Amino acid sequence: MHRKLLKLYDDLYAEYGELNWWPAETPFEIVLGAILGQATAWRNVVKAIDNLKSADLMTPDRLGKLPQGELETLILPSGYYRAKAKKVRAFLTHLQAYYNNRLSLLFAQELPTLRKELLSIYGVGEETADSILLYAAKKPIFVVDTYTYRLLKRLGWFSGKYHYGRLQEIFMGNLPHDYQLFNQYHALIVIHGARICQKTPQCERCVLRTQCPTGNESGIYQGSC
DNA sequence: GGCCAGGACACCA
DNA sequence: TGGTGTCATGGC
Numbered sequence: 001m002h003r004k005l006l007k008l009y010d011d012l013y014a015e016y017g018e019l020n021w022w023p024a025e026t027p028f029e030i031v032l033g034a035i036l037g038q039a040t041a042w043r044n045v046v047k048a049i050d051n052l053k054s055a056d057l058m059t060p061d062r063l064g065k066l067p068q069g070e071l072e073t074l075i076l077p078s079g080y081y082r083a084k085a086k087k088v089r090a091f092l093t094h095l096q097a098y099y100n101n102r103l104s105l106l107f108a109q110e111l112p113t114l115r116k117e118l119l120s121i122y123g124v125g126e127e128t129a130d131s132i133l134l135y136a137a138k139k140p141i142f143v144v145d146t147y148t149y150r151l152l153k154r155l156g157w158f159s160g161k162y163h164y165g166r167l168q169e170i171f172m173g174n175l176p177h178d179y180q181l182f183n184q185y186h187a188l189i190v191i192h193g194a195r196i197c198q199k200t201p202q203c204e205r206c207v208l209r210t211q212c213p214t215g216n217e218s219g220i221y222q223g224s225c
Numbered sequence: 226g227g228c229c230a231g232g233a234c235a236c237c238a
Numbered sequence: 239t240g241g242t243g244t245c246a247t248g249g250c
Contacts, residue, residue: 034231041230044248079230079247087233125233145231161240190231 001174004157009181012188021187022135024049027103029058030136034128035087036078042194047077060101064092087123094121107137114139126164134186140179142171143186147193 024030029049037045051074057063063071072085092101099105107114111133118129126144133139144167152158158167175181 037230038232039230039245040232041248044230047248077247080232080245081247083233083245123233127232131231143231147231186231194231 001157001170004155005171005174008155009185009188012192013184016188016191019184019187019191021183022131024135026058027107027136028060031091031103031132032058032088034131034136035091035123036075036084038080038084038087038128040079045078048075051075051077060092060095060103063088064096064101084123090122091124103136107139111139111141115141126168130168134179134182138179140177140182142168142175142182144168144171145186145190147189148186150193151189 022030022033024033032052033045033049036048052058052063055074057066057074066074068085068089071088072081075081075084075088078084095101095103095106106117109117114137115129115133118124118132119126124132130141130143133141134143144164146162148167149158149162152167152170158170160166171182171185175185
């Protein structure tokens, strides 16, 4: 599996190159993006983030003082806006209560401790916690998402239903725990999946949905849909 | 008009 | 522990 994972990485890297994720200006923006991005097309998340930026609310201090109703209105384009407003609020409440709104203090902890703490916050599940850990706190942990699941299923490297821990173990149990590697690898998987699916959402030949028409082993669709 | 998008949680058996 | 319903906007 070690070699296969590295081969897949090389194929994706050859296709997309260095990506330098996450697409955000600050760690706080990454946290917000991780929450607002739950089960949502990224273009809609960008609209919500832009609204917050335009209102000059991209700090825990200022956003924490914003009334719930106004927060809901600003993040409306990202969908599930009432539920997400509660989640953002829960994170901000935690950050204020225990770290005086300083992300750097929160992130100063060891990975296992920090992960457990993030998971204890309402609205922060495994993927959101790991996205924050990897991209905002720069900890070496592999982020799993639906694209990861589809790709590994397609490649025949994973069977059964979606299971975060099992999917994560495939990568973390067979690759060096390197921050840069995990960062780039997950970014490549998402860019690959998102590009194809955004281009042709209904395409039956999409490698991440059905069978690859070329039958290539890498799982990278090498034709045009 | 229907499908889908970088999940998490509540509830039930 | 696993399965299902709910949350919701916006692009194609």
